[in-house]
Amino acid sequence: MSAVNTGLTVARQPGPLGRIAGAWRGAWRPAADWLAQWLPTPGITFAAIGRPRRKALSAAKSLNLALQGGGAHGAFTWGVLERLISDGRLRFDAVSGTSAGAVNAVLLAAGLMEGGVEAAQVKLEEFWRNISHSQHHDLMSTPVLDAMSVQTGQSWGTPGQIFGMVSRFLSPYQFNPLDYNPLRQNLEALVDFPRLRRRSPLRLYIAATDVASGRRRVFETGELTVDMVLASACLPHVHQAVKVGTRYYWDGGYSANPVLLPLVHDADAEDTMLVQLIPLVDLDLPTKPPEIYERLNRIIFNAPLRSEIEMIALGQSLSRKGLVIGNRAQRHFRRHRFHHIDAAPYTQGLEPGSRLNPDWGMISHLRENGRHAAEEWLERYADAVGRRSTADFAATFL
Numbered sequence: 237m238s239a240v241n242t243g244l245t246v247a248r249q250p251g252p253l254g255r256i257a258g259a260w261r262g263a264w265r266p267a268a269d270w271l272a273q274w275l276p277t278p279g280i281t282f283a284a285i286g287r288p289r290r291k292a293l294s295a296a297k298s299l300n301l302a303l304q305g306g307g308a309h310g311a312f313t314w315g316v317l318e319r320l321i322s323d324g325r326l327r328f329d330a331v332s333g334t335s336a337g338a339v340n341a342v343l344l345a346a347g348l349m350e351g352g353v354e355a356a357q358v359k360l361e362e363f364w365r366n367i368s369h370s371q372h373h374d375l376m377s378t379p380v381l382d383a384m385s386v387q388t389g390q391s392w393g394t395p396g397q398i399f400g401m402v403s404r405f406l407s408p409y410q411f412n413p414l415d416y417n418p419l420r421q422n423l424e425a426l427v428d429f430p431r432l433r434r435r436s437p438l439r440l441y442i443a444a445t446d447v448a449s450g451r452r453r454v455f456e457t458g459e460l461t462v463d464m465v466l467a468s469a470c471l472p473h474v475h476q477a478v479k480v481g482t483r484y485y486w487d488g489g490y491s492a493n494p495v496l497l498p499l500v501h502d503a504d505a506e507d508t509m510l511v512q513l514i515p516l517v518d519l520d521l522p523t524k525p526p527e528i529y530e531r532l533n534r535i536i537f538n539a540p541l542r543s544e545i546e547m548i549a550l551g552q553s554l555s556r557k558g559l560v561i562g563n564r565a566q567r568h569f570r571r572h573r574f575h576h577i578d579a580a581p582y583t584q585g586l587e588p589g590s591r592l593n594p595d596w597g598m599i600s601h602l603r604e605n606g607r608h609a610a611e612e613w614l615e616r617y618a619d620a621v622g623r624r625s626t627a628d629f630a631a632t633f634l
Contacts, residue, residue, distance in 0.1 A: 468487065
């Protein structure tokens with residue numbers, strides 16, 4: 237008698253045991269489905285047991301995402317995500333993010349959890365529209381900054397440049413004593429964090445920097461709160477340190493931008509795409525204060541990524557030489573494939589301080605740039621996922 241291979245061996249005409257099993261599934265299925273909503277992976281119910289996997293799902297290629305931080309330049313990542321999730325050939329396993337990358341990662345997960353691709357696109361757009369109207373408008377109207385503009389015709393540059401200059405002389409504990417942060421109200425409105433902890437369709441890794449030790453702290457899906465995401469995006473000259481538990485945290489870009497090793501070691505997908513926002517190289521010598529400050533930021537915020545890529549390159553080299561044969565880490569390093577979308581062609585020429593100035597014109601332009609970059613990558617490399625790397629991180633970063 238023939239059978240369908242669905243993970244269980246079920247005859248076309250079940251015998252006594254088959255009838256008992258069918259009755260048991262029918263009786264307990266409602267309770268099991270109710271229980272499934274509290275499990276970390278949503279959408280898995282006892283009703284799915286014994287059914288063939290949908291072809292569309294099995295055909296999709298699994299990919300991890302590593303989303304770098306970069307303030308308002310994170311709108312480029314928004315565009316990349318929009319295009320990738322609408323393509324249909326890819327599904328996502330684990331996502332690591334820092335600062336703006338952390339925000340994009342959480343919004344993506346919350347949208348996919350609540351309503352799939354369309355809901356994720358709506359959440360991302362609503363967040364970036366909201367933040368473009370609120371991020372610095374209140375802070376830029378403080379008495380301190382008003383006093384700087386009393387001279388008629390005095391030009392202080394872009395809002396981001398003005399804010400950056402003031403922050404060198406006054407701390408956020410002085411110019412923002414109430415710690416106003418529009419990120420909080422936007423994230424709380426768009427993300428149901430208790431539900432996300434239980435039902436996120438993505439495994440999340442959100443990096444922050446411990447103020448006391450300087451070490452990175454990676455917050456994972458089952459513990460995520462709005463404070464942890466705010467900690468990942470807490471620039472110390474803009475916002476007061478964020479307290480999580482008994483410790484204080486600053487922006488994760490100082491220690492992991494973004495974290496890669498958990499994607500190699502722990503994720504099921506064996507392909508990881510890095511979406512990079514901060515340019516690696518600029519041959520022009522910075523001579524003006526804003527230019528020097530911007531270049532220092534680029535060096536500082538790319539340093540943790542370079543360090544982690546160096547560790548991965550070493551692991552891959554040892555793996556190829558067979559020096560750790562049989563070791564689980566050796567297998568992960570050997571098999572893992574990397575891909576890369578770089579925003580540098582689009583962010584290289586932006587004004588210093590533009591990362592702190594979420595102007596809607598710039599944000600919408602970067603979004604379109606991100607969509608275009610993702611479209612180009614899909615045309616050239618989508619078929620390579622699951623087969624080969626399309627980026628040589630060691631050659632690019634080291």
